[in-house]
Amino acid sequence: MSQSFTESETSRFVRVREGEGELNIHYNDCDPGDARETVVMLHGSGPGASGWANFNRNITPLVEAGFRVLLVDCPGWSKSDTIVNTGSRSNLNARVLAGVVDALGLSRIHILGNSMGGHSAVAFALDHPERVGKLVLMGGGTGGVSPFTPMPTEGIKLLNGLYRSPTIENLKAMMNVFVFDPGDLTEELFQARLDNMLKRRDHLDNFVASFAANPKQYPDFGPRLGEISAPTLVIWGRNDRFVPMDVGLRLIAGIPKSELHVFNNCGHWAQWEHWKAFNALVLEFLSR
Numbered sequence: 001m002s003q004s005f006t007e008s009e010t011s012r013f014v015r016v017r018e019g020e021g022e023l024n025i026h027y028n029d030c031d032p033g034d035a036r037e038t039v040v041m042l043h044g045s046g047p048g049a050s051g052w053a054n055f056n057r058n059i060t061p062l063v064e065a066g067f068r069v070l071l072v073d074c075p076g077w078s079k080s081d082t083i084v085n086t087g088s089r090s091n092l093n094a095r096v097l098a099g100v101v102d103a104l105g106l107s108r109i110h111i112l113g114n115s116m117g118g119h120s121a122v123a124f125a126l127d128h129p130e131r132v133g134k135l136v137l138m139g140g141g142t143g144g145v146s147p148f149t150p151m152p153t154e155g156i157k158l159l160n161g162l163y164r165s166p167t168i169e170n171l172k173a174m175m176n177v178f179v180f181d182p183g184d185l186t187e188e189l190f191q192a193r194l195d196n197m198l199k200r201r202d203h204l205d206n207f208v209a210s211f212a213a214n215p216k217q218y219p220d221f222g223p224r225l226g227e228i229s230a231p232t233l234v235i236w237g238r239n240d241r242f243v244p245m246d247v248g249l250r251l252i253a254g255i256p257k258s259e260l261h262v263f264n265n266c267g268h269w270a271q272w273e274h275w276k277a278f279n280a281l282v283l284e285f286l287s288r
């Protein structure tokens with residue numbers, strides 16, 4: 001039976017402790033009702049990004065296979081509280097995720113992280129190894145310098161520029177570099193992202209303030225990847241112009257139980273550009 005979910009009917013909030021205060025964190029809870037395992041999906045760092053915007057093509061197959069799917073919106077995005085982050089954003093997101101899974105009474109989770117979400121998933125796995133089942137990392141997993149690709153990449157330059165000047169023209173310029181085939185991008189998708197972005201100017205301002213306070217928001221976890229015991233599936237687009245594919249090679253070189261799948265003719269959004277094959281890959285990996 002095909003289960004379809006809407007963003008509004010799955011929209012939830014939970015308050016988590018962070019430092020001396022609390023953050024109100026939004027997430028979408030797609031629950032088949034009898035799930036034995038939970039997959040948390042963590043989005044990327046673009047303006048207007050959210051769990052739903054990043055992963056709406058990836059939910060149903062996992063829920064139909066019996067997984068509960070949680071789309072957690074990191075602080076500074078979507079309907080979650082805003083924040084100026086002066087430390088490691090990967091570790092901030094990992095702390096917040098720990099608070100969310102504590103509040104929901106979850107002992108172990110699988111994590112599927114896109115870009116910044118991948119960096120954050122690795123941070124969580126390093127801090128809470130006993131709470132991670134499997135990891136799926138795509139287009140991200142660690143900060144650090146590429147030995148082959150000049151950084152910041154063209155995509156990251158467009159992303160940072162969009163935070164400073166949130167116009168439809170700059171959004172289209174970023175998203176056209178995002179994917180391999182811009183023909184898949186629709187005016188409806190652009191408008192939804194623009195609306196998300198302009199709804200929360202505080203998120204835009206605080207991302208810029210965070211970057212000014214600490215230009216290295218995502219630490220290089222390279223020296224610690226060997227500590228990760230979780231089985232890990234790394235997925236990349238060969239044509240990724242945001243986080244280059246050699247980062248994926250660094251991840252499988254460091255994480256002992258890891259494998260890499262590269263999609264040709266694919267940019268930074270493998271889970272969206274090749275969603276049918278992506279979903280089959282992830283389902284097979286999680287179901288082993």
Ligand SMILES: O=C(O)CCC(=O)/C=C/C=C(\O)C(=O)O
Nearest residue numbers: 043044045046047049115116218
């Ligand atoms: O700067 C990095 O290393 C991470 C970049 C990143 O997370 C970009 C992702 C953007 C999206 O997923 C989006 O805008 O939907």
